[in-house]
Amino acid sequence: MKLEIRRLSLRLEQFALEVNTDLHNARTGIFGPSGSGKTSLLEVIAGLRRPETARICLDDQLFDDTVRGYSLPIRLRKIGYVPQDDSLFPHLSVRQNLLYGTDGKSKRDTFSFDHVTSFLQITSLLGRDVRSLSRGENQRMVIARALLSAPRLLLLDEPLTALDAGLKKSILQQLRSLHHEFGIPMLYVTHDPAEAIEICQEVLILECGRLISRGNPLELLS
Amino acid sequence: MWPTPAEWQIVGFTLVACALSTLIILPFGLAVAWPLARYRWPGKVLVETLVTLPLVLPPVATGLLLLKFLGRRGGVGRFLHEHLGLDIVFTWRAVVAAAAVMSFPLLVRSARVGFQTVNQRFEQIARTLGAGDARVFFTITLPLASRGIIAGIILAFARAVGEFGATIMVAGNIPGRTTTLSLEIFETVQLGHDASAYRLLIVSVIIAFGAVWLSEALMKRSALR
Numbered sequence: 001m002k003l004e005i006r007r008l009s010l011r012l013e014q015f016a017l018e019v020n021t022d023l024h025n026a027r028t029g030i031f032g033p034s035g036s037g038k039t040s041l042l043e044v045i046a047g048l049r050r051p052e053t054a055r056i057c058l059d060d061q062l063f064d065d066t067v068r069g070y071s072l073p074i075r076l077r078k079i080g081y082v083p084q085d086d087s088l089f090p091h092l093s094v095r096q097n098l099l100y101g102t103d104g105k106s107k108r109d110t111f112s113f114d115h116v117t118s119f120l121q122i123t124s125l126l127g128r129d130v131r132s133l134s135r136g137e138n139q140r141m142v143i144a145r146a147l148l149s150a151p152r153l154l155l156l157d158e159p160l161t162a163l164d165a166g167l168k169k170s171i172l173q174q175l176r177s178l179h180h181e182f183g184i185p186m187l188y189v190t191h192d193p194a195e196a197i198e199i200c201q202e203v204l205i206l207e208c209g210r211l212i213s214r215g216n217p218l219e220l221l222s
Numbered sequence: 223m224w225p226t227p228a229e230w231q232i233v234g235f236t237l238v239a240c241a242l243s244t245l246i247i248l249p250f251g252l253a254v255a256w257p258l259a260r261y262r263w264p265g266k267v268l269v270e271t272l273v274t275l276p277l278v279l280p281p282v283a284t285g286l287l288l289l290k291f292l293g294r295r296g297g298v299g300r301f302l303h304e305h306l307g308l309d310i311v312f313t314w315r316a317v318v319a320a321a322a323v324m325s326f327p328l329l330v331r332s333a334r335v336g337f338q339t340v341n342q343r344f345e346q347i348a349r350t351l352g353a354g355d356a357r358v359f360f361t362i363t364l365p366l367a368s369r370g371i372i373a374g375i376i377l378a379f380a381r382a383v384g385e386f387g388a389t390i391m392v393a394g395n396i397p398g399r400t401t402t403l404s405l406e407i408f409e410t411v412q413l414g415h416d417a418s419a420y421r422l423l424i425v426s427v428i429i430a431f432g433a434v435w436l437s438e439a440l441m442k443r444s445a446l447r
Contacts, residue, residue, distance in 0.1 A: 047350075073349075
């Protein structure tokens with residue numbers, strides 16, 4: 001994977017998010033305190049926010065080029081976005097939620113319904129009501145739904161916030177092996193050093209909208 | 223105490239005309255409520271005012287305006303008469319038109335609130351999953367706004383059933399052709415036929431009760447989903 005983020009500038013409430021970097025690793029962490037612009041960065045990449053200036057490219061696919069006034073529609077970016085808040089559609093069943101991004105098309109075996117649900121150990125939850133799921137079950141469903149849409153990049157925005165330690169550990173292990181299993185690169189936003197060290201090959205440290213450092217998570221954060 | 227066949231005919235005509243008017247205004251109401259809830263554009267206040275106008279104007283005044291527009295010498299009425307051979311004024315179509323115009327603001331206001339309560343985060347997530355605008359609207363926005371829309375439909379229908387002032391102006395009170403429940407209650411009271419008036423009153427209460435009950439049941443169901 002090669003994610004190019006050039007001249008990104010987005011005015012936020014307290015400061016401007018300004019990023020100019022390339023990302024190559026399959027599991028990259030974006031680390032920083034709350035309110036440092038991590039979520040905004042993911043939202044720009046997903047197309048959910050329009051930056052003032054930016055040229056963003058994922059491999060050979062141009063996402064944004066403000067100089068040319070170009071912005072690829074969100075639905076064509078093929079981004080699997082996992083936000084930190086509950087995002088399962090409350091009016092759909094668990095199964096309908098999972099199948100929403102598949103659009104009836106047959107996916108490669110890697111992204112088949114059975115493979116994804118068994119990998120995330122949610123097969124037994126398929127008959128449950130969305131509102132009866134615990135926070136951990138909910139997040140695994142959201143990850144599964146994103147995977148089933150066969151994305152080119154997964155954006156995970158503090159997906160394990162508010163989970164207890166045991167559950168966090170079990171989902172962290174699944175996320176760690178996710179790239180190996182599905183071959184999808186991921187950007188993982190967190191403010192927990194232990195999560196970044198556990199999952200990421202490289203970590204970028206964001207503070208007040210600027211990248212102040214990047215490198216091996218163990219060296220930078222331990 | 224049981225309504226006569228003639229009274230049943232009036233009840234049936236009223237229900238069909240009001241259901242038809244509600245059905246007709248539904249797509250237009252949603253098409254107006256959606257941009258009012260979501261976007262800012264030049265002229266938005268003007269549209270809001272125009273939509274609300276039938277709610278605050280005396281119904282008879284709205285009826286007079288409709289008479290002007292829909293009459294054979296009015297803009298819309300002349301066009302329909304000359305090109306399609308359709309007459310509106312003093313026909314059942316005028317009953318439907320009056321009910322539609324008078325109940326339109328209630329549908330729009332309720333649907334607008336419904337759209338405003340939808341968490342736009344769900345729409346964004348749907349787009350990241352590959353859904354286009356139409357799919358997002360019909361599979362996410364509309365179902366999540368359904369409580370407000372259902373309430374709007376029921377309110378509009380109930381308002382249409384109770385419509386009197388605009389209807390009598392534009393449709394008159396022609397027995398067997400344009401007489402609605404409200405017009406008939408007024409007529410029977412005027413003529414001193416109290417028994418008939420009370421029978422129709424009971425039917426009106428049952429219809430109103432049924433509409434509110436249905437609205438509550440549907441809203442509860444949509445909340446459970």
